[in-house]
Amino acid sequence: MADKKPDKNSENEKNFKLTEYFHNLLKRRINFRLTKKEMCDIICSVDFVVETLVATISSKVGWLQFSRVVRVGSMAEETSVGHPNEFDYLAILKIEANGVQVERACEKNRGYAHVKIIDPGLKTIWAKWMDGEYLKSNFTRGHSDWLSGYFDTLGNAFREEVCNFMQNDKLACKTDIGEIETDSFFNFHVKKHGPAFTPKFRWKSNRSGEIITIGVDITPAIEVELTPDIISEKDTYDPLFFRKVKENGKVMLISCREKASCDAKQCMCLVFTETEVELVRSMGQHHKDCYKLLKYIFNGGNGFTFLPSYALKTLVLKHSCHCEEEENLAVCFKTLVASCLHYLFNRKAEEEKIEPSRLARVFMPGDRFSLNIPSIFFGKHNILRGKIYKFPCEQFLQEIEMMLESIDNISCRETAEVDDKSLRIVNSRSTGAEAFVSTLPKLLPFVRKSTELTKCVECHRNYFNVKIL
Structure with a gap:
């Protein structure tokens, strides 16, 4: 029947x-239950402290130079849930146009690539994080708080610099709406979260006295020009996605886990994070x-x-x-x-x-x-x-x-x-x-x-x- x-x-x-x-x-x-002014204040304040943090590291550490910071994830997409307590940023490494070469290495594992260092200066200052001519990607070693002194990737080294800075210096931003400052209790060890690391901040509303603890995922990334061998329309689920990728014209490379690649030492993830933000917002x-x-x-x-x-x-x-x-x-x-x-x-x-x-x-x-x-x-x-x-x-x-x-x-x-x-x-x-x-x-x-x-x-x-x- x-x-x-x-x-x-x-x-x-x-x-x-x-x-x-x-x-x-x-x-x-x-949906958020804060006023529009409070939301704007939180977003601007977090942007400010993260940009200040990254700029300070760049000024103090010669081998860590960044060109810009990009807010991504749910806060950029306007899809956060409950409270504005999770922010995501990409810290884009400053690299000259011909400083690196992206090599497609995974025909079967689409979405990954190797980064060959071309610039002689980068080869010198990044030597300890390279495997031959290629930048190391895998972060399975050195991600633990118990092994925080061991750096097998450039990203782990960046995280340690941030951890040292936040233990000794205080970041803060005060406005008429509220104030944000480093949460020193949580930042004794800045936690690793995949390829990102997560310092914590506290924002307090001047209106209600409400306190929100904010976790900020910061992921170091390499930005390169989009080329036909990186992605094609036949790769994508829908032509709309490919058009957006082409309009953006850039691709990011970030570290990935050992089991997610063909070569645990060299294979990096290709991500189109800014394109994703545009797709979700649209x-x-x-x-x-x-x-x-x-x-x-x-x-x-x-x-x-x-x-x-x-x-x-x-x-x-x-x-x-x-x-x-x-x-x-x-x-x-x-x-x-x-x-x-x-x-x-x-x-x-x-x-x-x-x-x-x-x-x-x-x-x-x-x-x-x-x-x-x-x-x-x-x-x-x-x-x-x-x-x-x-x-x-x-x-x-x-x-x-x-x-x-x-x-x-x-x-x-x-x-x-x-x-x-x-x-x-x-x-x-x-x-x-x-x-x-x-x-x-x-x-x-x-x-x-x-x-x-x-x-x-x-x-x-x-x-x-x-x-x-």
Whole structure:
């Protein structure tokens, strides 16, 4: 017997209620609740202290010269969630036009390249961070606070210079609106975060006295001219993306993890960060709101971030290319959840390794696994390459099942108001492995009965009428 299709009018009504709820959620919990003047003050103040920091390092350290600082990420894209407490910057190294040569080295691993140092002066001052004629990329060694004195990359050396400066000098900026200063407690060791490092600042409002601790990711980058052998239109997901790349005319190179490249010492990531900012900013507010909802609902808790915000951004950008919807948040949100489930159910299992800290996995179903989400710029490049999830996939599928059930309940309510009870779709459970272990006794019978969470699949089918297994 064929599955009974949901009544169209009923679905429309449910989507209308859910969209209204999402708008209330954005207004009351997700969008910033600061005044426009305070927002401008925070942005300008953070820009000022970061530019001052980078300029000071350049003036004191002869081998670290920067040409400019670029604000990127969610604050530049206008898609931050909750509080303006996370900023991202690229510190662009000052290099003459013919100082370096970018060599395409990974035909199979599109999205990576080697940087050959041509300028004799750079060869001299960067000698300790080079492997032969090429700049070292890999940062797996030297990223630990316990090994902060060991610098195997130029980026790690930059981070140490920043750490030393912030322990001895104080950065501050005061205005009529508020004031920002170095958070000395957090900056005893500036934390590494992938290729970036994250000093902390504190901003205080003169109006309300509210204090916001702000983490600033700073990533050193090399900027080079775009050439045809770096990227072509056939590489990109949509011609729009390639046009934007060509208009920008630049490409950035940053360090990458050891397992994400063909050569752990030399292979650097090609990134089009400024182009991404333009693409996200050019999206309509409707799809920006979809992106913010995904970030808030999937990654709002204190547990393990299952899908990085960059992965969610990639899905939204792809979706927006072919979507003309401008009002119904529920429809687009459900489609994007379907995309997440598609990648989860087409995951690749990885060989398990015995880890003493993960002995509890003996009692858990499922394998370690990886996901493959193609880049919008390089269709053959997996943006999650090298990221192995060390806890069962069923755990996150259970979170999605609970979220879908909660959304269904919200759709059937008489009111679309936001309250703590309805907010079980967010922050209801941690997606961290420790939380899963702590709830294992009561979950184990359920998981053993359905290791692939057929209930989650059934929820998915009810919402999207799509077969995913």
